[in-house]
Amino acid sequence: xxxxxxxxxxxxxxxxxxxxxxxxxxxxxxxVTFLGPSGCGKTTTLRMIAxxxxxxxxxxxxxxxxxxxxxxxxRDTGMVFxxxxxxxxxxxxxxxxxxLEMHKVPRAERDGKIRRVLDMVRMTELRDRYPxxxxxxxxxxxxxxxxxxxxxxxxxxxxxxxNLDAKLRVEVxxxxxxxxxxxxxxxxxxxxxxxxALAIAxxxxxxxxxxxxxxxxxxxxxxxxxxxxxxxxxxxxxxxxGRGNAHSVFETAAGQRIAAADGAQATHxxxxxxxxxxxxxxxxxxxLAGVVESSLYLGSVLEVRVRLDGGDRLVSQIVNGGERSxxxxxGERVYACFEPADCVAFTQ
Amino acid sequence: xxxxSQNGRGSxxxxxxxxxxxxxxxxxxxxxxxxxxxxxxxxxxxxxxxxQTAFTFENYAKFFGDPYYRDIFLTTLWIAAxxxxxxxxxxxxxxxxxxxxxSRYKSLFVILLVFPLMVGNVxxxxxxxxxxxxxxxxxxxxxxxGLIDKPVALMYTPAAVVIGTTAVVMPYLIxxxxxxxxxxxxxVEEAARNxxxxxxxxxxxxxxxxxxxxxxxGTMLVFILCMNAYATPVLLGGSGLTMMAPALYDQxxxxxxxxxxxxxxxxxxCGTLVIALxxxxxxxxxxVKTMAS
Numbered sequence: 001x002x003x004x005x006x007x008x009x010x011x012x013x014x015x016x017x018x019x020x021x022x023x024x025x026x027x028x029x030x031x032v033t034f035l036g037p038s039g040c041g042k043t044t045t046l047r048m049i050a051x052x053x054x055x056x057x058x059x060x061x062x063x064x065x066x067x068x069x070x071x072x073x074x075r076d077t078g079m080v081f082x083x084x085x086x087x088x089x090x091x092x093x094x095x096x097x098x099x100l101e102m103h104k105v106p107r108a109e110r111d112g113k114i115r116r117v118l119d120m121v122r123m124t125e126l127r128d129r130y131p132x133x134x135x136x137x138x139x140x141x142x143x144x145x146x147x148x149x150x151x152x153x154x155x156x157x158x159x160x161x162x163n164l165d166a167k168l169r170v171e172v173x174x175x176x177x178x179x180x181x182x183x184x185x186x187x188x189x190x191x192x193x194x195x196x197a198l199a200i201a202x203x204x205x206x207x208x209x210x211x212x213x214x215x216x217x218x219x220x221x222x223x224x225x226x227x228x229x230x231x232x233x234x235x236x237x238x239x240x241x242g243r244g245n246a247h248s249v250f251e252t253a254a255g256q257r258i259a260a261a262d263g264a265q266a267t268h269x270x271x272x273x274x275x276x277x278x279x280x281x282x283x284x285x286x287x288l289a290g291v292v293e294s295s296l297y298l299g300s301v302l303e304v305r306v307r308l309d310g311g312d313r314l315v316s317q318i319v320n321g322g323e324r325s326x327x328x329x330x331g332e333r334v335y336a337c338f339e340p341a342d343c344v345a346f347t348q
Numbered sequence: 349x350x351x352x353s354q355n356g357r358g359s360x361x362x363x364x365x366x367x368x369x370x371x372x373x374x375x376x377x378x379x380x381x382x383x384x385x386x387x388x389x390x391x392x393x394x395x396x397x398x399x400q401t402a403f404t405f406e407n408y409a410k411f412f413g414d415p416y417y418r419d420i421f422l423t424t425l426w427i428a429a430x431x432x433x434x435x436x437x438x439x440x441x442x443x444x445x446x447x448x449x450x451s452r453y454k455s456l457f458v459i460l461l462v463f464p465l466m467v468g469n470v471x472x473x474x475x476x477x478x479x480x481x482x483x484x485x486x487x488x489x490x491x492x493x494g495l496i497d498k499p500v501a502l503m504y505t506p507a508a509v510v511i512g513t514t515a516v517v518m519p520y521l522i523x524x525x526x527x528x529x530x531x532x533x534x535x536v537e538e539a540a541r542n543x544x545x546x547x548x549x550x551x552x553x554x555x556x557x558x559x560x561x562x563x564x565x566g567t568m569l570v571f572i573l574c575m576n577a578y579a580t581p582v583l584l585g586g587s588g589l590t591m592m593a594p595a596l597y598d599q600x601x602x603x604x605x606x607x608x609x610x611x612x613x614x615x616x617x618c619g620t621l622v623i624a625l626x627x628x629x630x631x632x633x634x635x636v637k638t639m640a641s
């Protein structure tokens with residue numbers, strides 16, 4: 001395994017910029033997810049690291065080697081593709097063996113290595129099956145085994161779970177994470193699913209329009225999003241437009257005053273829906289009076305929309321605790337209460 | 349389960365019933381002339397009386413007994429094989445390029461490829477006559493370059509027929525191969541390169557085996573077209589080279605020997621069919637059995 005350094009990477013297709021000024025150091029054994037909406041440049045970046053796309057400018061280093069100009073087959077990356085991409089004319093074992101043969105691993109050693117990686121992904125029994133005889137989850141396991149058999153310096157995954165159904169997605173995701181930690185794999189995992197990204201990442205890089213918006217641990221990104229895009233993309237966020245002052249008070253455009261921990265220069269103030277409690281009586285630093293507009297039943301949580309007296313709207317998420325926490329009915333008067341420390345200030 | 353299987357059987361019968369009239373028409377249109385021809389091939393030919401209804405193998409005996417006609421068949425076979433191989437070798441890279449290119453001119457390339465198909469074989473052969481003649485473009489260029497002193501006879505040689513026929517069938521092959529290659533998941537090739545295979549190794553070990561059944565089908569189509577070529581061999585081969593289709597046409601129109609012409613036609617059809625079946629079987633044994641879904 002090796003560290004990966006990406007320096008000022010840029011890719012232009014004609015006049016359109018797919019990735020610009022991408023700089024990121026990934027430590028040995030670290031799992032970094034690239035997260036963003038489709039077209040944000042995350043897959044393009046991954047494909048530049050694998051060597052399928054030549055960058056317009058910038059450098060990629062794997063270990064201490066500059067691989068920017070190296071062809072795909074000499075980069076020693078192990079990639080897992082969205083649609084599995086198994087060799088349809090080869091058995092499971094032959095799929096895994098192909099990379100070993102290309103790397104000139106002596107025939108005598110191949111069998112042992114094949115057995116080891118297939119054991120890792122629990123596919124040993126199906127080693128003589130053809131890809132078409134396997135389920136989606138099994139195919140993706142074989143693809144993982146094929147990528148890892150060559151003992152790559154970096155493990156690359158391009159939306160590897162998006163073709164699996166919801167339950168399997170969580171299962172394979174956990175397997176990938178466990179495998180990655182056990183083997184200490186330097187891993188880049190591209191996804192557009194925020195829950196997936198949060199669940200397995202050591203660090204995440206959130207991208208939009210070809211630009212990295214923020215890099216950090218999942219909790220940093222969730223608790224302290226650097227800008228409105230990150231705040232909105234990762235989870236949900238109530239955002240008020242307005243102006244902060246030096247006394248830690250934020251006044252919304254509609255005139256609502258909110259006590260915030262910081263943000264003298266703020267133009268926007270955000271608070272996560274699950275940090276907003278709805279109470280019959282005011283309590284705490286922020287207790288904004290309003291009327292319930294609607295309430296949405298989402299299973300494990302209830303989502304209640306409140307129209308504040310000043311005109312601002314706000315969403316509160318309440319954990320569904322059965323009868324003890326029945327959501328207030330539409331039309332009911334409530335106080336939306338939250339702590340100043342839970343407010344995030346943005347300056348635009 | 350029982351009801352659903354009954355439904356399945358019911359809709360199968362319904363489907364067969366609906367397809368039956370059209371299938372019947374097609375069957376009649378295609379099979380009746382061939383069967384009639386096959387029947388003619390057993391008739392007797394009398395130079396004075398022309399065709400007489402009979403049941404004799406004399407026409408086949410004549411074909412297999414006369415080295416002249418046997419040679420025509422063998423010539424047809426090797427010309428067709430050569431043209432097919434040439435078209436495959438030259439066409440595969442073009443098809444691969446067309447299938448994988450991201451160029452915005454891709455549709456223009458495809459139109460250029462289809463364009464010759466809009467012009468009849470006869471006209472295209474006429475074009476080759478101009479190009480390959482003693483005063484043609486090819487000789488002029490070779491002379492201009494000082495490679496030859498006097499014009500080389502290209503017309504009415506096997507070379508002219510091979511060039512002309514290959515050019516005729518190439519677009520069909522390229523278009524077939526292109527659609528086969530486009531149907532292949534690009535990430536499979538990428539996966540091969542990712543685990544250490546070079547471009548050419550990927551082509552040989554991954555692309556070729558996966559594309560084999562489609563390539564075989566396209567190649568077979570082209571081989572059949574070559575076996576049955578008429579206009580190109582007549583115009584470019586002249587009397588220097590005779591292939592099966594011109595030979596049987598001569599029998600029917602010039603010699604008025606319908607029975608023998610019909611026998612030649614049956615030999616051509618059956619010969620082509622046997623070769624097609626054998627190679628299909630070989631390809632299946634080599635590639636398809638692991639790929640079938």
